[in-house]
Amino acid sequence: MKDLGAFGFNTLGWTQEYVAGDWGEALDWQGDPIDLIHSQQPWTAEELQSAGIPYVVQLRVMPIEDWNGEPVFQDVFSEKFEKWCEYLARSMCTPHRESRNLLGYYFVDIPAWIRHASRRDFPQLASLGKEEREIEVEMVAEKYYQTITQAIKMYDPNHLILGDRYNGNKGIPRGVLRAMSRHVDVLSVQYFVPEPTDSARQKMRDDLAKWSAESGGKPVLLADIGNYCATKENPHRKSAIDGQRGRGEDYVETLKLLVNEPWFVGWHWCSYIENLARGWG
Numbered sequence: 001m002k003d004l005g006a007f008g009f010n011t012l013g014w015t016q017e018y019v020a021g022d023w024g025e026a027l028d029w030q031g032d033p034i035d036l037i038h039s040q041q042p043w044t045a046e047e048l049q050s051a052g053i054p055y056v057v058q059l060r061v062m063p064i065e066d067w068n069g070e071p072v073f074q075d076v077f078s079e080k081f082e083k084w085c086e087y088l089a090r091s092m093c094t095p096h097r098e099s100r101n102l103l104g105y106y107f108v109d110i111p112a113w114i115r116h117a118s119r120r121d122f123p124q125l126a127s128l129g130k131e132e133r134e135i136e137v138e139m140v141a142e143k144y145y146q147t148i149t150q151a152i153k154m155y156d157p158n159h160l161i162l163g164d165r166y167n168g169n170k171g172i173p174r175g176v177l178r179a180m181s182r183h184v185d186v187l188s189v190q191y192f193v194p195e196p197t198d199s200a201r202q203k204m205r206d207d208l209a210k211w212s213a214e215s216g217g218k219p220v221l222l223a224d225i226g227n228y229c230a231t232k233e234n235p236h237r238k239s240a241i242d243g244q245r246g247r248g249e250d251y252v253e254t255l256k257l258l259v260n261e262p263w264f265v266g267w268h269w270c271s272y273i274e275n276l277a278r279g280w281g
Helices: 001-007 045-050 079-096 130-155 175-179 198-214 243-258
Strands: 055-058 104-110 162-167 185-191 220-225 262-269
Touching: 001 162, 045 055, 045 079, 055 079, 055 220, 079 104, 079 130, 130 162, 130 175, 162 220, 185 198, 198 243, 243 262
Parallel strands: 055 104, 104 162, 162 185, 185 220, 220 262
Antiparallel strands: none
8 A cells, every 4th residue: 555655546456466377379469478367366355445545346257358368258148147147246246335445346357359369259159250240249248248237236236337348459349339338337448559659649549539439428447558668577578668767758648648538537557566476467
C-alpha cells in the first residue's frame, strides 16, 4: 500500500501474478511467451478488503484467453455452464456483497472472441467460416454474458459488472459489443499503443470512442495501457521508449488525450512493479 500511495494509485486492479512459461509459436499474442495456465489465485477477499481502497474482483468465466496455449471453450448453452457460473458467483461474490470499496467484477483477460490462434472455438462456432462466424458470435456472446451476469446478481446485486478485458489491438467484434451492452455496465479494454507517437495515441482514443458508441455509449475503463522499456530484471524487453522517464512521459501524453472524454472513467496499469523472483509483474 505504501508503494501504491507513492505512485498515486487509487484502485487495486488485476491481482494475478505472471508465471513464466513457453508456448513457442502457438499463439498470436504480441510479446514474450506467456504461461499456459496463468491460474495463480488473485488476492483473497480478506487481502482486497484490508487494503482500504477501491478494488475489483476477477471471475475467470472460462480459460479462453488469447495468450492461453490450451484454451477450453465451454458450451454456453449447456446446463454445465449454467451451474459453473452459479458456483463461480456464489464462491467469489458472496464475500464482497456488502463491500463499500468493491467497484465490480472483471471476467476474462483478453478472451478470444475473434477465433483463437489454436483454432479451438465454441462448439456452435467451430465449423463456421470467418464471415458466418462473425454473424453467429453474437448469439454465443449473448448467452455467455446473460448467464454469468444473472449468476452474479443472484449473489451480489450491489456492484458493477466490468466484464471481459478485451484485446483492443486485435479488435472487438460488433456482435460481441452488442451482446455485452445488454448485460455489462462498463466496457473494459486493454490497448497497447504500438509506439509513443501522437498519431498512435490518437488511434487508440478513436478506437475506444468507436467501441463505446457501438456498445450503446458504455463508459470505458482502459484496463491496461502497457508501455514498457528495458529494465534490470528484463533487459531484453526493449521498445521505442527509452527508460522509465520515457514511460512516464508517454503515460502523461496518453492521459491528456483521454482525461476529458465523457466516456472515460479511468485506467489500470499492468503491472506497476516487477517480481524480483522472476523479473515479471
